[in-house]
Amino acid sequence: MTLDQAVPGHAPPDILGKVGNCKGDGAVAPSGAAGSPELVRVRPVAGRRRSVPRWLRRAAGPVGLLVVWQVLSASGALPADMLASPGAIAATAGDLVSDGTLPSAMLVSVQRVAVGLLLGGAAGIVLALVSGLSRLGEDLVDATVQMLRSIPWVGVIPLFIIWLGIGEAPKIALIALGVAFHLYLNVYAGIRGVDAQLVEAGTSLGLGRWGLVRHVVLPGALPGATTGLRYSLATAWLALVFGEQVNADDGLGFLMNQAREFFRTDVIVVCLVVYATLGLIADFVVRTLERLLLQWRPTFTGQ
Numbered sequence: 001m002t003l004d005q006a007v008p009g010h011a012p013p014d015i016l017g018k019v020g021n022c023k024g025d026g027a028v029a030p031s032g033a034a035g036s037p038e039l040v041r042v043r044p045v046a047g048r049r050r051s052v053p054r055w056l057r058r059a060a061g062p063v064g065l066l067v068v069w070q071v072l073s074a075s076g077a078l079p080a081d082m083l084a085s086p087g088a089i090a091a092t093a094g095d096l097v098s099d100g101t102l103p104s105a106m107l108v109s110v111q112r113v114a115v116g117l118l119l120g121g122a123a124g125i126v127l128a129l130v131s132g133l134s135r136l137g138e139d140l141v142d143a144t145v146q147m148l149r150s151i152p153w154v155g156v157i158p159l160f161i162i163w164l165g166i167g168e169a170p171k172i173a174l175i176a177l178g179v180a181f182h183l184y185l186n187v188y189a190g191i192r193g194v195d196a197q198l199v200e201a202g203t204s205l206g207l208g209r210w211g212l213v214r215h216v217v218l219p220g221a222l223p224g225a226t227t228g229l230r231y232s233l234a235t236a237w238l239a240l241v242f243g244e245q246v247n248a249d250d251g252l253g254f255l256m257n258q259a260r261e262f263f264r265t266d267v268i269v270v271c272l273v274v275y276a277t278l279g280l281i282a283d284f285v286v287r288t289l290e291r292l293l294l295q296w297r298p299t300f301t302g303q
Helices: 013-020 054-075 086-098 101-133 135-149 153-164 168-192 196-204 209-243 252-261 265-293
Strands: none
Touching: 054 086, 086 101, 086 265, 101 135, 101 168, 101 209, 101 252, 101 265, 135 168, 153 168, 153 209, 168 209, 196 209, 209 252, 209 265, 252 265
């Protein structure tokens, strides 16, 4: 039977047999007893691939660094007076937690960051809204903010000490200053980055000025705001390190200053690890909030 003689809708016997006897990987499967083809389940190549769990891949780098660090310390290549070993640092951290020194310092530092983040975040967002939503506001606000943000905020510590004294006020003001600029820049860029076609569509649907702001502009600026919040949190912890060098009598910076005077590298590293851990927790909270608020905006997550 040739292809020209085949009945419409039915494959020729020779072609049907060849198709039925082929496996998904190119092998030929044996036919049944009556000559009928044997069906073979085709399994995709991607389905057979077993990848390493992502959490294990992410932990490989830090664990490898700790192993190398411990080996260098145990072999004497890294002297203890230069940098304590991971085991000694863990023992010191346990002592600081058991006597209540580390929890008390963490609580004070977190309170300072929270107050500074609240004040600086409110100022940055308000200024960004005024400048981003109005041309008049941009003319009055943006040039001044751009000029001030060019000044290194660490360099204003002497002025804060003169103006606010050596108590809690200059520490919180330094954190608020660093936070405000990051939020202002990102929220302002998010507002001005809203697609003009979306604004035109909202106008054609009958939305007024405040309706456009509420339903189009602010949701469109939300990705920039969350990015600014992540940068602001990182800056807040950095500003805290500098702020707690100003006559602090408690907090993580106070512990580091004491440890520096007595050459306690183990205490210094414990405080640095706490700083990093608190920063990672804050970033995780913001990323979770970002996923909840921006479910409407699918993004590329890598391959």
